[in-house]
Amino acid sequence: MNTAMDDGRQESAGEQTLSFGAVQDEDIGVVDDVHEEVAAPPETSDVAEPSSEADSDSPAVEDAESGSETSADSGTPAVPEDGAPAAAESGVRVEALPAAAVEALTGALDQLRESISDLRFGLDLPGVEEARKTRADLLAQLQDYVIPRVRTSTAxxxxxxxxxxxxxxxxxxxxxxxxxxxxxxxxxxxxxxxxxxxxxxxxxxxxxxxxxxxxxxxxxxxxxxxxxxxxxxxxxxxxxxxxxxxxxxxxxxxxxxxxxxxxxxxxxxxxxxxxxxxxxxxxxxxxxxxxxxxxxxxxxxxxxxxxxxxxxxxxxxxxxxxxxxxxxxxxxxxxxxxxxxxxxxxxxxxxxxxxxxxxxxxDEERRAQAVQETLGGVLDSFRTRVPALARHLEGQVAFRAELRTDVEAAYMGALAEIDQALRTGSLLHGEVLARWQDYAGSGDLTRTVMLRKRGKAAKQGPERIMAFRAALRTGIESVIVAAANRAAEEVVARWRHRSELGATLAEGLERPSDELVRHASRAIAAWQEHVVELVRTEGVAKRSVSKMVQFDADSLSLIFMVAMFSGTAEGVPHRLVNALLGAESLRGIGAKALSDLRARIGMLFDEESMRYVQALDSAGIPDESAATRLYQATYNLEVAR
Known part of the structure; x- marks a missing residue:
């Protein structure tokens, strides 16, 4: 049936409503008038969950019929006996809360508002739109209604x-x-x-x-x-x-x-x-x-x-x-x-x-009661709405932690891979091995280890030493870059396997950074200089075997590096270094040099892994303490109430 609207427009036939079953004949007439239905006593009403305040909340038309309204608490008439509402004085107000309670409650609400305003839900996980809406609704309600109403409860x-x-x-x-x-x-x-x-x-x-x-x-x-x-x-x-x-x-x-x-x-x-x-x-x-x-x-x-x-x-x-x-x-x-x-x-x-x-x-008391009930209902709703927000926040933090774990696992694996390469001698192949054999078999090895001084500065080592040093540096760099490539691929693969969101966050991170090769070259060059200094200060290179003979620290450090990376204690480098420095010095310097190299590579990988951390941070994922602050703010609000 089309029904005329107040603006003259007919109700559209396409506007659908829910349908109900046929009403029994005996049911019709149960509700003669809406006012009679509302006025039904609680003990005889079939209304679900009757309110204990029903008598005080009856429609005003019943009060007009009886001529007065009696407060459920005090029994004092709220309307004059003639039925005409008394004119409310200017500034009619009811103080609902003591000043100390208002201050405590306002402080707790301000803390809750700050905790919620700091939240960011950057990951598009299931339920994130609802969480964002809940956050916006809570902030708006705290700002527009709850805090102002607590401060001015008599408005x-x-x-x-x-x-x-x-x-x-x-x-x-x-x-x-x-x-x-x-x-x-x-x-x-x-x-x-x-x-x-x-x-x-x-x-x-x-x-x-x-x-x-x-x-x-x-x-x-x-x-x-x-x-x-x-x-x-x-x-x-x-x-x-x-x-x-x-x-x-x-x-x-x-x-x-x-x-x-x-x-x-x-x-x-x-x-x-x-x-x-x-x-x-x-x-x-x-x-x-x-x-x-x-x-x-x-x-x-x-x-x-x-x-x-x-x-x-x-x-x-x-x-x-x-x-x-x-x-x-x-x-x-x-x-x-x-x-x-x-x-x-x-x-x-x-x-x-x-x-x-x-x-x-x-009726000031009734109005204040209505206001306080609504305010109390809103505050009660925070008991579920805020923890629900915190739980979604924990989900975001947990997913972030899983992605961070993927990064750490990939780069820890890359470090272990490099350790294996350095200890097993796999580094000494290709160009590095060729340069070592050229250096050792040419006679330069003996000439550069012991340089005679005849009142002049020590002679600079031959060109083969420089080539061997460069080849060794390049070899270590290639091991680092290869491991970093595999780590980047592993991180992206792990993130993509987790979800489409992980794949989105991993975009552009499939390869190491463009600066890795340059940073690795500088790090290995600095490490080589560090090994030279270790040999010079902690070995016997600084001691003269005779007045005419002195060990050359630069050349000896290269032999020492070959001994470190050869993976066997029987080769020429090991025997030579043992003879010159002693087995104890070889072990001590070797442990320090290897630890320093590993630390430098770790710093390189830390810089690489920060790219993934920055991708997570740019998404606006909160830190682990945000959910704790929400729970604490909710608890403080309950205490203040």
Missing amino acids: PALIVIAGSTGAGKSTLVNSLAERNVSRTGVRRPTTGTPVLACHPDDRPWFADGELLGGLQRLDKPTRESGPTGLVVVPTEKLPQGVALLDTPDIDSVVEEHHGIAHRMLDAADLWIFVTTAARYADAPAWNLLRLAKERGARLAIVLSRVQPRSREVVMKHFVRMLSEYGLGEIDRFVIHESTVEDGRLPDSEVTDLRLWLAELSV
């Missing part, structure tokens, strides 16, 4: 009007404010910039206060304002102590509106959810109700565009759904299908809701 109650596209939210706000504060029309969405309507005496709270402090305050919406602005409109037709906030649609075709709508919900003390008789079973409506239940928010529901002839059936279905969902005790209001004139409903259709707002305005 007016902020009531958000939320609902689906075309539900008539703006029309309802205009009707309650008795002026067109929010735009209505056929074009959807109509509300792009949030609009806040309040009593003129309450305007400073919202125009200059911290609530929704991240939004730019406006006197009227502009083309440029968009959802990042907040239009604050004063009207004397709203009672003091309560303010109405009209939000973008929760299912708007404009994606940006979804986020701002939920941000408004997170910053509200009470929610008024507006839906229609034709769309109350749609998924967006129940997603919003589920969110309200999870947050522990105080909630009222307005069911609009209800045809009088189908009211009983619709309400029966709707109440049953609410009861099954554990929301049977929430305040409910019905607006019948009626003509909208100048963007407003007939006054008779909003009388009950207007009285409900007036009751909140004059």
Whole structure:
């Protein structure tokens, strides 16, 4: 059945709702009136999970009928006996928390906000988008609502009007404010910039206060304002102590509106959810109700565009759904299908809701209780929302640790490979072996080890020594570069095997850095000089065998290196070095020289592995202590409460 909307548009036949089974004849008439349903005593109601506060939270229309409202705690009438709401004095406030408690709670909340703001989820692991959204929601809620509300717990109650596209939210706000504060029309969405309507005496709270402090305050919406602005409109037709906030649609075709709508919900003390008789079973409506239940928010529901002839059936279905969902005790209001004139409903259709707002305005205790319940519900939600964020954070840290382990394992394996090459003599082949044989077999070996001094500087070794030194350096470099190549390939292979994310992070890291060869050459040259110094200072090269003969440290160090890398104790280099330096000196100098070489190669590999660490750091992965700080901040908040 097509239903006329408040802006004249017919409900589209393509708008699907959930279907329900046929209602038994005896069921019809159980709910004669929405007010009677709400007023049912808890002990006789079939509503699931009845609230102990149901008596104090009944709709205002019942109070109007009885003429007074009695507080559940004090028994003091909140409304004069004549039924007219007393005018709230300017600055009506209720001190909810002592100053010391406010200070402790604010400090704990600030610590929690700082811990959350430092988080970065750089790895696109499963659930990361939800974690990022949760982080953004928590920060916005702490900044826009929780911390300001704790600091100014006596501020007016902020009531958000939320609902689906075309539900008539703006029309309802205009009707309650008795002026067109929010735009209505056929074009959807109509509300792009949030609009806040309040009593003129309450305007400073919202125009200059911290609530929704991240939004730019406006006197009227502009083309440029968009959802990042907040239009604050004063009207004397709203009672003091309560303010109405009209939000973008929760299912708007404009994606940006979804986020701002939920941000408004997170910053509200009470929610008024507006839906229609034709769309109350749609998924967006129940997603919003589920969110309200999870947050522990105080909630009222307005069911609009209800045809009088189908009211009983619709309400029966709707109440049953609410009861099954554990929301049977929430305040409910019905607006019948009626003509909208100048963007407003007939006054008779909003009388009950207007009285409900007036009751909140004059009943300080009830208003404060509603605000504190919502604030408490939000703080309670942190017990699960923040640890869930910490667990995802731990997942990011654990994945980072696994990738770091892959890097360490690959380069440790490369070091072990080099150690094996240096100890087994595999280094002495090819060019290095050819240069050694040329040097040893030419007679230069004997001539350069012992140089006679005849009052002149020691003679410089022949060209063969320089060639052999260069070949030995190049040989060690080639072993290092080959091992580094294999390590880089192994890291990339391990990362790709883990996930597509690992493959993405490994892009461009399949080979060693361009600077590796140059750095390796400098490191080996420096190591060769270090070995020369060891031979000169710790061996017998500095001692004269006779007044005419002295050992040459440069030549002897080359022979010593060959002895180190030959892998056998029977070759010419070993016998020669043993004869010149002694077996004990050979072992001592050999251990120091090999340790120094390994340290230099380790530094080269550390520089290479840092490329992978930088790739992980650039992804924005938090450190291991971030999750601990989150848990600690949550614990401190519980202590402060």
